[in-house]
Structures are given as C-alpha cells and as structure tokens.
Amino acid sequence: AQSVTQLDSQVPVFEEAPVELRCNYSSSVSVYLFWYVQYPNQGLQLLLKYLSGSTLVKGINGFEAEFNKSQTSFHLRKPSVHISDTAEYFCAVRNAGGTSYGKLTFGQGTILTVHP
Amino acid sequence: DARVTQTPRHKVTEMGQEVTMRCQPILGHNTVFWYRQTMMQGLELLAYFRNRAPLDDSGMPKDRFSAEMPDATLATLKIQPSEPRDSAVYFCASGLVQAGITTMNTEAFFGQGTRLTVV
Numbered sequence: 001a002q003s004v005t006q007l008d009s010q011v012p013v014f015e016e017a018p019v020e021l022r023c024n025y026s027s028s029v030s031v032y033l034f035w036y037v038q039y040p041n042q043g044l045q046l047l048l049k050y051l052s053g054s055t056l057v058k059g060i061n062g063f064e065a066e067f068n069k070s071q072t073s074f075h076l077r078k079p080s081v082h083i084s085d086t087a088e089y090f091c092a093v094r095n096a097g098g099t100s101y102g103k104l105t106f107g108q109g110t111i112l113t114v115h116p
Numbered sequence: 117d118a119r120v121t122q123t124p125r126h127k128v129t130e131m132g133q134e135v136t137m138r139c140q141p142i143l144g145h146n147t148v149f150w151y152r153q154t155m156m157q158g159l160e161l162l163a164y165f166r167n168r169a170p171l172d173d174s175g176m177p178k179d180r181f182s183a184e185m186p187d188a189t190l191a192t193l194k195i196q197p198s199e200p201r202d203s204a205v206y207f208c209a210s211g212l213v214q215a216g217i218t219t220m221n222t223e224a225f226f227g228q229g230t231r232l233t234v235v
Contacts, residue, residue, distance in 0.1 A: 044207070097215055
C-alpha cells in the first residue's frame with residue numbers, strides 16, 4: 001500500500017515571497033513522484049516529476065522540488081510567487097515496481113493563496 | 117496536441133437515472149485512471165486499467181459503479197442507479213507505464229473532467 005500526506009491544507013503567502021509546499025509519502029516499493037497544479041474549474045496539469053537521476057527537479061512556472069529518499073519527502077518550492085500561482089497543488093506517487101506498478105495515488109491537496 | 121478527452125463536460129441528472137461518462141485516452145498510452153474529486157474526500161482513485169485490463173477497482177462502489185475499456189480508444193464509467201452523493205467531478209487520466217523502464221514512462225495526463233450533479 002502507498003499513501004501521500006500533504007502536511008498543509010492551506011498556505012497563504014504574499015506576492016514575491018518564497019513558498020514551500022510539503023509532501024511526504026510511504027510505499028513498500030520504489031516510486032516515481034509528481035506535483036500537479038489545478039486551477040479553478042480545470043483539470044490537473046503537471047508541474048514537475050521525479051523519475052530518476054538528480055534529486056532536484058525543476059518544473060514549469062519557476063517551481064522546483066527535491067526528492068529526499070531517507071525522509072520520504074518531495075517538497076515543492078518557489079523562490080518568489082505571483083498572484084497567478086494561486087491554485088490547488090497535489091503531490092502524487094506512482095509505483096515503479098511491484099504487482100501494482102503504475103498505480104497513481106494523490107495527496108489531499110494544498111491550496112496556495114497568494115495575496116498582493 | 118494530444119490530450120485526454122472526456123464527455124460530457126457537465127451532466128445533471130435525477131436520482132435513480134443511469135449516467136455514463138466517456139474518456140478517450142491519448143493514443144499509445146497503456147494505462148487509464150478514473151478519479152473522483154469532491155470537497156470532502158479530495159481525489160479518490162476509483163479504478164485503473166493497464167492494456168485495457170482492470171488492475172484495481174477497489175475504490176469503486178461495486179453495487180452501482182462499473183468501469184470498462186471496450187477498446188484502446190475508449191474508457192467508460194457508468195453509474196446505475198445514480199444518487200445525490202455521487203455528485204462530484206470525475207476525471208480520467210492516461211499515461212504510458214512500463215515497470216522499471218524509466219525512459220518509457222510518462223506522467224498521467226488528465227482530461228478536463230465531467231462535472232456530475234445528481235438531484
């Protein structure tokens with residue numbers, strides 16, 4: 001079984017401030033990791049992904065995340081946020097092996113609100 | 117521009133009626149997911165398929181929900197009979213997944229969702 005925990009349900013920040021959205025996971029097999037963003041009344045869009053290689057991955061819109069295997073974390077960061085970053089962010093893990101490889105599990109989401 | 121297509125985008129139906137939601141995955145993808153999104157539960161995995169075979173449908177109420185892939189270009193999610201508590205946004209997603217072969221993997225691409233309201 002696998003699970004994803006997003007530690008903050010809501011994160012309010014001011015424009016141009018840095019932000020970190022936290023994600024921890026548990027899994028009995030190796031996993032791939034993803035961050036998705038959902039704008040109001042829209043589907044999910046991929047921000048970035050970690051499959052292998054460098055543990056620091058960069059995505060779209062200036063976001064980056066670092067995979068920490070020992071802490072089973074994959075926190076999302078942005079050094080300076082914009083009003084347009086206001087959205088809900090989802091961390092997800094996908095089994096890379098095992099009998100249920102490919103199964104994609106999401107966290108509960110973190111609502112990021114950027115204030116002027 | 118390849119994308120996952122879901123129809124209908126919106127559906128309002130009366131309690132007890134049958135509802136069918138359709139999804140056209142991206143050509144070449146071998147894995148299809150159905151998720152339900154509600155305010156209370158967030159994103160719940162209902163079922164997922166690989167190479168058209170159901171791998172896990174444990175998240176789906178079996179008495180009223182059914183998911184199928186009649187062919188590689190169509191996935192369906194059916195609710196019969198529908199109930200008000202089924203009101204939610206239903207998302208379909210597809211991806212290419214090969215166990216242990218990182219270079220052959222893609223992320224899951226999501227459709228725009230079907231917003232279902234059961235009154």
